[in-house]
Amino acid sequence: MGFAYKYARPALTADCAVFGLDDEDLKVLLIQRGLEPFEGMWALPGGFATVGESLESTARRELLEETGLKNVFLEQLYTFSEPKRDPREHVVTVAYYALVNLSEHKVQASTDARNAAWFAMDDIPKLAFDHEKILKTAYERLKGKIRYQPVGFELLPDKFTLRQLQQMYEKILDRKLDKRNFRKKILNMGIIEELDEIETDVSHRAAQLYQFDKRKYDEKVKEGFNFEL
Amino acid sequence: MGFAYKYARPALTADCAVFGLDDEDLKVLLIQRGLEPFEGMWALPGGFATVGESLESTARRELLEETGLKNVFLEQLYTFSEPKRDPREHVVTVAYYALVNLSEHKVQASTDARNAAWFAMDDIPKLAFDHEKILKTAYERLKGKIRYQPVGFELLPDKFTLRQLQQMYEKILDRKLDKRNFRKKILNMGIIEELDEIETDVSHRAAQLYQFDKRKYDEKVKEGFNFEL
């Protein structure tokens, strides 16, 4: 069995940088490789493309198989095609990045006989292939993206406090923001809705809970609104 | 002769949306297909990836072979991988967009036995494959990009007037800008240099010529400067 083509073809893979946020850090989901090359090393989840399947589907399929994650926010990042990036042969990878809400997708260690674990962004082990480069690219993209698109909400629970929202920005952008100015700005946008609920289980005054209102956001975008932090 | 693989592989191509600017319009470079499928139809220049070559190289090679263009500004756009986008088989294309200065790359009709021609953006014929979608994506990217990165200069001659610069923005963003505010803003950035030359061959007062100063721009970026129009 096999497939023959008139001209040689690079292999095609999809890889995925999955970001999650917990109380401490921005984290990335890595899997430990079970096979050569780079056996035992940590790497981004991903795998070979199948004919008849879009690469986004490949990415989602591999994510599910290797880490158990599904229904995540996923967006194409960049295609890496340097011939030497894989020692075996020329493998082109279409990289994606994903954002998940860690509190609802707890540390999903080991599925599919592989080891999966979340690593803090400032404590990433050496990675297989050119995955450090891909991860760096993904992080840069994330940093840029959250300032101009309301994607950061994907990293938070459905209901969140303004502190959580602010800290999410602070952790990703890696700088402090002014509390009053932040609240003023984000509330004035009119795209997050105040709920009739407050935080629970905190040992201090409980904060108001809010929710991202996608409908209002879409409306405002149509009217020319531009999200910008 | 041929190449055999254990698993089926999608084919891989690179396609390129090349933008140029002349006195009237924003234009795109298309080639007329000489082969099936879509024989005789207009399409974006591009072609099959070769093993051992990055896809950016593929894009540049095809651009040279099909249109004669070289040394252009070229950036990866997006990878299109819908299985049905090519009627023959599953072909994944890594799309690029390029910016060229039309006054120095005159209408390069027909190279490599193919027909190449510039089309105004508001007069694009029906295109082969999903190339309309790719082109639309490229145009959206260009519109976004020129506001935050100084890439628009790639569309202008090395030496340009402020009017040319402003009209470039007006044509691409598709809205009028205020002359005084535009000049104030762009000159205050301190990244374009006033030359000791003025326009020639105009039937009215000749305008000052300027040049983009990449060195100053890079310096300023290091100091935290953000280009924004």
Place this chain on the structure above:
DNA sequence: ACAAAAGTGTTTGTTGTACACCCATGC
């Protein structure tokens, strides 16, 4: 002298930034 585009400042409104204290709650 006329046509065409070059070049130039000021005012006003909006937005960003810096900054500090009292309040509510749980322990």
Place this chain on the structure above:
DNA sequence: GCATGGGTGTACAACAAACACTTTTGT
């Protein structure tokens, strides 16, 4: 009552937007 974070307003600076006339040059 103390520790922790919640919640709030104002003043100043910087930037964006609106706007019109004079100058230069070529024909």
